[in-house]
Amino acid sequence: MDQVRVAVQASDPLSHAGLVGFLQSRSEITVLRGTRRAEADVLVVAADRLSADVVAGLRRSATEVAAPVVLVVGEISEAELLTAVECRVVAILPRPAVTAERLVHSVTAAAVGGGVMPPNLVGELLKHIERLQRDVLAPNGLNGAGLTPREVDVLRLMADGLDTNEIASKLCYSERTVKNVIYGVTHRLKLRNRSHAVAYALRAGMI
16 A cells, blocks of 8 residues: 555644554554645544534645545534534544554545444434435435436436437427536536536436
8 A cells, every 4th residue: 555644633732642653653654744734645633522623623624635534533423423524524433442453444544535434423424314315305306416317317318429409309308408407417516518417427326
């Protein structure tokens, strides 16, 4: 594995020293100091709880460092969990359970686009997604990717290489309707053009 560059941020010097010690014990981890923080592949943040100050720090880090976050925290509620995810947190470690092995595993997983969370927190996230689907997306005719069935049909045919006239004929729509559908998708999801819209749908697994 390539070297993973890690920046550590903690609410107290003792926690900071302990986390740095855990990370430095592994040859595949490089702990960054001071001004090199912006070069980090992963940011490790330790706090007793997800206070307003900690959240503000995470939001700043998301814009300054743009790296996934491993959060070492004493306690976290369901509402705080969702806030953490919005702040690029991809791994959560309960503070009392932190070991060098678990911390390094979480950091290396975060570095390659993965995530690590305790089973109870995964369950909370899944319940939230289910509520989002039931209460927000489904009533508006949307799926998890933010697309309507009509939009999925049009994007699927675009991916097959059909032009606007062919799509309209295939779906028994007018050309204006097809153009409106394509405009609606690209505008709502801030996509650049038709190719970008098709790529988005492919990545979302919708077509």
